[in-house]
Amino acid sequence: MPSGEENVILTVDVTLFTLQRGALAVALQRRDRAPFSGRPALVGGYVHPEEDRDTMATALRVLREKAGLGKVFLEQLMTFSGLNRDPRGWSASVAYYALVPEQDLAPLAAREILIVPAEEARGLPFDHDAIVAKGVERLRGKGSYSSLPAFLLPETFTLTQLREMYEKVMGVSLNDSAFRRKIEELHFVEPVEGAYSKVTARPARLYRLRRPALTEFDRRL
Template identity: 45%
Template sequence: MTKTAIPAPNYPRPLTTVDVVIFTALDEQLQVLLVKRPDGPKEPFPGHWALPGGFVDVDKDTSLETCALRKLKEKTGVDAPYLEQLGSWGSAERDPRGWSATHVYFALLPQAAVQLEKGANAAEVAWHPVIDHKVKPKLAFDHAEILAVAIERLRSKSEYSSLPAYLLPAEFTLPELQQAYEVVLGRPVDKSAFRTRVLSAEVVEETGDQRYTTNRPAALYRLKQPGALTFFPRTFSPRKD
């Protein structure tokens, strides 16, 4: 039961949902997690790919954010190191079941973190590469528009913040971090400028260890303030139009 110290007016209420845009970097591409909508005559957009999400459960969810965290965990099995609200979309038309409003969050995950279940619903939950602000399949509801906004937010915020670091595991090298930026921004980034920028902003600190690969090893770093964003005083590349 919902706590109602004061009775609520008896207006008809819109449907309330929460959706989560979950990004990762995989195979040097930005990818987004999608789920397949169930089939059935009474289902909206049966068989379509959609952002993971669903109705707010007023008994289980204490807030929109805990609801988003719940849905994130249900689909990925992990806690996202970064979650922020993207915005909300609501109208009479967006869901054939009636007036609905969705509260959208977006999350960044390191590649390694997620083990999508193989088996039962393997075909129902999958990463899809983001190409040109879009994903290949036609999405359910207004999710294509929401995804476009999420990608734009991720890109533009990556121009002046440490956001792409959350696509990496807790320890990473600077070349790895640079590549995360390049994947998100979709363009190469100058190594020297990148290093100066990141190091002088004191976003990261050395762990003391090194990552050994086939050639010269690279120093390992971690975020100084895990979960927090650092903002740079300038955008990455002053876009010249």
């Protein structure tokens, strides 16, 4: 029998991304217990083996219990581990990232959760700085060849909103007509019959994702 697998702490940490004032932001929750009690950190918690089907279930439960969030886009990022990341001892944290449209953030208000711009999420406890950095990196990378940025938008959106979201996530500016062409060709979104957004001078057609899950493209947007 192997000897050394006792006393390993297994947790899940979620980097919850959203948009705030037009910039990519992450949710930080003030910790209510030691270690680092009172300090803002990623939303996370212990894996409960008797309750959680797997770590994805842990992430969903943590989002529900600690942030009041139900359906969100959630994907595993990577696992961070080692002796020094948690003062309680050797630990492994399976990190996830979630994408939540700004409109769906209402449940967070009651829960001591701050939304801070992604670049300002520094000096966090544990190795949460590294987790956030990795999440941003993944978001930028995968954003350019997948429907990922669309999950930061409400269910229906205009092509201008979609382009602007890609621009914010990828940190570049995109040519409008080329963008429309590519969206047309990739057809991972479809127009909602007869639905128009009326917030701008000329009403714009509303689109929605054709599939509820992430779509990856052959080429970059």
